[in-house]
Amino acid sequence: MSQTTTDQTPTAATYHGLTEEQLDSFGAEMDAIRQRVLADLGDADRDYLMRVLKWQRGLEITGRALFYLPPAWPIAVGALSVAKILDNMEIGHNVMHGQYDWMGDPALNSRMFEWDNVCPSDQWKYSHNYIHHTFTNVLGKDRDIGYGILRMDEDQAWHPYYLGNPLYAFLLMVFFEWGVALHDLEVENIVNGTRKLEDNKALHAGIMRKVRKQALKDYVLFPLLTGPFFPLTFLGNATANLIRNVWAFNIIFCGHFPAGVESFTEDEIVDENGDEARGKWYLRQLLGSANITGGPLFHIMSGNLSHQIEHHLFPDLPARRYPEVAGEVREICERYGLQYNTGPLRKQLGSVFAKICRLALPDRTPSGRDGDRAGRVTQDALAA
Amino acid sequence: MSIVADTTGRLLRSRLAGALASPHGVDTYLQLLDPMLAAHDVRARVVDVTRETTGTGSAPVATLTLQPTRTWRGHRAGQHVLVGVDLPGSAKRHTRAFTISSAGSQPGECFTLTVRAHEEGQVSKFLVREARPGQLLHLSQAQGEFTLNESPATPTNNHLLFITGGSGITPAMSMLRTLLRDGYDGHAGRKVTFLHYARSPEDQIFAEELAAIAAADNGVEVHLRHGDQTFSEFELRRLVPHFRDTDTWLCGPPGLVELVRAAYGDSEGARRRLRMEFFKPAVARAASDGEPAGGEVSFTRSGRTGTNGGTSLLEQAEELGLNPESGCRMGICFSCTARKTAGTTRDVLTGEESSLPDEDIRICVSQPVGECHIDL
Ligand SMILES: Cc1cc2nc3c(=O)[nH]c(=O)nc-3n(C[C@H](O)[C@H](O)[C@H](O)COP(=O)(O)OP(=O)(O)OC[C@H]3O[C@@H](n4cnc5c(N)ncnc54)[C@H](O)[C@@H]3O)c2cc1C
Ligand code: FES
Numbered sequence: 001m002s003q004t005t006t007d008q009t010p011t012a013a014t015y016h017g018l019t020e021e022q023l024d025s026f027g028a029e030m031d032a033i034r035q036r037v038l039a040d041l042g043d044a045d046r047d048y049l050m051r052v053l054k055w056q057r058g059l060e061i062t063g064r065a066l067f068y069l070p071p072a073w074p075i076a077v078g079a080l081s082v083a084k085i086l087d088n089m090e091i092g093h094n095v096m097h098g099q100y101d102w103m104g105d106p107a108l109n110s111r112m113f114e115w116d117n118v119c120p121s122d123q124w125k126y127s128h129n130y131i132h133h134t135f136t137n138v139l140g141k142d143r144d145i146g147y148g149i150l151r152m153d154e155d156q157a158w159h160p161y162y163l164g165n166p167l168y169a170f171l172l173m174v175f176f177e178w179g180v181a182l183h184d185l186e187v188e189n190i191v192n193g194t195r196k197l198e199d200n201k202a203l204h205a206g207i208m209r210k211v212r213k214q215a216l217k218d219y220v221l222f223p224l225l226t227g228p229f230f231p232l233t234f235l236g237n238a239t240a241n242l243i244r245n246v247w248a249f250n251i252i253f254c255g256h257f258p259a260g261v262e263s264f265t266e267d268e269i270v271d272e273n274g275d276e277a278r279g280k281w282y283l284r285q286l287l288g289s290a291n292i293t294g295g296p297l298f299h300i301m302s303g304n305l306s307h308q309i310e311h312h313l314f315p316d317l318p319a320r321r322y323p324e325v326a327g328e329v330r331e332i333c334e335r336y337g338l339q340y341n342t343g344p345l346r347k348q349l350g351s352v353f354a355k356i357c358r359l360a361l362p363d364r365t366p367s368g369r370d371g372d373r374a375g376r377v378t379q380d381a382l383a384a
Numbered sequence: 385m386s387i388v389a390d391t392t393g394r395l396l397r398s399r400l401a402g403a404l405a406s407p408h409g410v411d412t413y414l415q416l417l418d419p420m421l422a423a424h425d426v427r428a429r430v431v432d433v434t435r436e437t438t439g440t441g442s443a444p445v446a447t448l449t450l451q452p453t454r455t456w457r458g459h460r461a462g463q464h465v466l467v468g469v470d471l472p473g474s475a476k477r478h479t480r481a482f483t484i485s486s487a488g489s490q491p492g493e494c495f496t497l498t499v500r501a502h503e504e505g506q507v508s509k510f511l512v513r514e515a516r517p518g519q520l521l522h523l524s525q526a527q528g529e530f531t532l533n534e535s536p537a538t539p540t541n542n543h544l545l546f547i548t549g550g551s552g553i554t555p556a557m558s559m560l561r562t563l564l565r566d567g568y569d570g571h572a573g574r575k576v577t578f579l580h581y582a583r584s585p586e587d588q589i590f591a592e593e594l595a596a597i598a599a600a601d602n603g604v605e606v607h608l609r610h611g612d613q614t615f616s617e618f619e620l621r622r623l624v625p626h627f628r629d630t631d632t633w634l635c636g637p638p639g640l641v642e643l644v645r646a647a648y649g650d651s652e653g654a655r656r657r658l659r660m661e662f663f664k665p666a667v668a669r670a671a672s673d674g675e676p677a678g679g680e681v682s683f684t685r686s687g688r689t690g691t692n693g694g695t696s697l698l699e700q701a702e703e704l705g706l707n708p709e710s711g712c713r714m715g716i717c718f719s720c721t722a723r724k725t726a727g728t729t730r731d732v733l734t735g736e737e738s739s740l741p742d743e744d745i746r747i748c749v750s751q752p753v754g755e756c757h758i759d760l
Contacts, residue, residue, distance in 0.1 A: 043472065
């Protein structure tokens with residue numbers, strides 16, 4: 001099987017280079033991977049999560065305790081930052097995806113879990129698990145494309161507002177957890193009048209409850225408990241939150257915005273009945289995501305979102321399984337002649353930042369849905 | 385020591401501790417130090433396993449003695465506890481209800497569970513055959529209203545009657561043990577009649593203890609029936625002439641329950657005297673005699689829709705590939721609670737139907753009646 005070319009007969013209509021049959025068998029191969037891993041879940045997955053949890057709790061306690069020892073301040077901040085990153089990424093993000101619901105442990109169940117982040121878990125599960133994972137990279141549907149603030153795709157019409165793209169991205173990075181918390185309020189839709197302010201009342205109350213709890217412990221109680229070191233502890237906690245924000249932002253932006261990642265329109269993904277075939281869904285997840293290469297520790301620290309492709313194909317499989325299935329997914333992609341977007345952190349990051357800057361400016365060539373997709377990809381690649 | 389422990393306990397349960405441990409809770413940190421430390425959760429360690437019957441050919445029974453965490457608030461005789469067991473290999477935690485078989489307990493006090501191993505059952509088989517001292521179990525607090533409370537209707541008639549079958553003996557045993565432990569000696573004119581049905585003499589659990597109780601001078605009559613000696617109203621009337629006016633606790637297999645229920649009749653007074661507990665869910669029964677199912681069941685959050693098959697919403701959700709949380713699957717643990725946003729459901733335990741919108745229902749014991757929307 002090789003990538004279909006334009007000289008195909010019109011009857012063999014293709015979708016991103018695959019015929020209907022190819023799409024079906026591609027979908028079946030993905031389903032098979034999923035089934036195999038599901039059948040194999042057991043003690044090893046539980047033990048792994050418990051180990052990460054122990055490390056996370058241990059680092060958190062160590063970090064908080066070391067604030068009583070001012071010379072150890074940098075170590076305290078480091079430990080607390082790593083604890084917050086593990087909490088949000090390898091534990092929180094994955095548990096809230098329901099990856100460990102099968103264990104039947106209420107403390108690690110997607111319905112119960114709450115993370116160390118100002119965004120309340122129930123709101124995040126709606127905007128992320130439901131909206132983003134269902135409408136991955138569908139323009140106008142997936143609010144993760146630019147988060148309602150940035151221009152991250154050529155098909156978002158340019159506006160002078162977007163001259164601030166790099167600045168907005170920088171601010172979003174620094175205040176990432178706040179950005180995530182406000183994400184559900186769809187402020188941009190209120191500004192443009194497609195959403196009513198009343199719709200936000202309940203959400204707003206939920207955010208405020210969570211913000212109060214998070215602020216109370218990080219900026220009042222723990223600093224107070226260290227007595228004379230109040231300012232140091234306060235600053236340390238703020239720094240740990242900042243480091244977590246910067247790290248999470250960078251990993252997450254590398255997941256969908258490097259050059260070569262595709263976006264989709266609502267019309268192209270569904271058939272006349274309004275359904276999207278399984279194979280097409282898988283293909284969209286694959287082409288709409290990008291991986292980051294790295295070692296085992298890097299993968300853990302990124303919550304295995306360095307395997308964003310595998311995560312989008314199988315969002316509810318325990319993330320520790322992604323590295324093990326990645327080889328297979330890649331091999332399947334090669335066979336079907338599909339792009340598997342991956343690269344080291346610096347390459348993916350460079351590509352994302354180039355895109356943020358390039359899209360701040362009006363397009364050099366007229367683009368649009370009728371435009372040549374291949375052309376767009378090369379343009380991205382050149383820009384990277 | 386205990387003052388120190390009490391103060392520590394109070395500190396750990398304080399709002400300050402909660403705020404500091406937010407959002408994960410104090411227990412997740414305590415657990416790292418020692419699984420038997422807890423501020424809110426209840427856990428227990430198995431400290432002893434005793435075989436009750438050899439179970440030659442049939443299901444063996446074992447009694448587990450549990451040391452609960454200090455968070456255990458104690459129990460009233462007749463109550464049950466939800467037991468969460470991490471089954472090795474699968475890493476899955478399964479939750480089942482077991483009645484406490486020992487006499488009423490104080491906070492933090494040891495108690496026992498007596499479990500019959502079902503050959504095809506996952507949890508009971510594990511507990512009876514594989515649980516060893518040291519095994520950790522997750523518990524709820526004691527719950528249930530099937531307790532040793534006498535009816536206020538006729539305070540002068542305080543004859544107590546227990547009718548049980550099979551492993552349904554456990555709540556009655558707890559009540560009897562509580563009475564005897566608390567000094568009940570039968571000389572105040574009150575009688576206790578203990579009537580139990582077992583499959584065979586080999587399957588009779590607590591045989592020695594019951595023989596000793598029967599032999600003692602305590603006003604407790606023990607009648608053990610085996611094999612073909614099934615329940616008859618005639619015999620009950622001979623043993624307890626005014627059984628319909630006697631506080632009665634009934635627990636056993638469906639066949640026994642049906643016969644006893646028929647004997648007590650439908651009168652308001654008799655119904656108030658006869659309290660029952662079921663060990664098996666009533667779901668299957670209710671589903672089969674319900675009206676023909678129909679309409680569509682939608683699980684709105686996941687966007688799955690199916691034709692109403694007449695089974696419980698939990699089963700219908702699972703058939704559609706969803707994996708909603710569940711525990712006991714018989715309406716007692718509330719872990720399957722979900723919101724019905726529209727439509728009518730029937731509670732299979734009570735037969736009651738409700739069409740209230742935005743109602744929290746236990747999906748394991750709720751059947752959709754016609755079209756129904758669940759936020760799952
Ligand atoms: C309030 C209450 C109190 C209780 N108290 C006690 C008590 O004191 N002692 C006690 O022993 N039990 C008690 N039970 C029952 C107990 O909760 C369990 O239901 C029982 O132990 C069986 O659980 P299990 O996990 O072993 O079986 P499950 O795995 O839940 O199976 C349930 C039943 O289905 C049958 N089964 C399972 N798989 C299959 C299959 N593939 N094919 C055919 N049949 C199958 C099993 O034999 C079993 O009878 C109580 C229940 C309640 C509700
Ligand atoms: S699963 Fe226990 S109440 Fe439904």
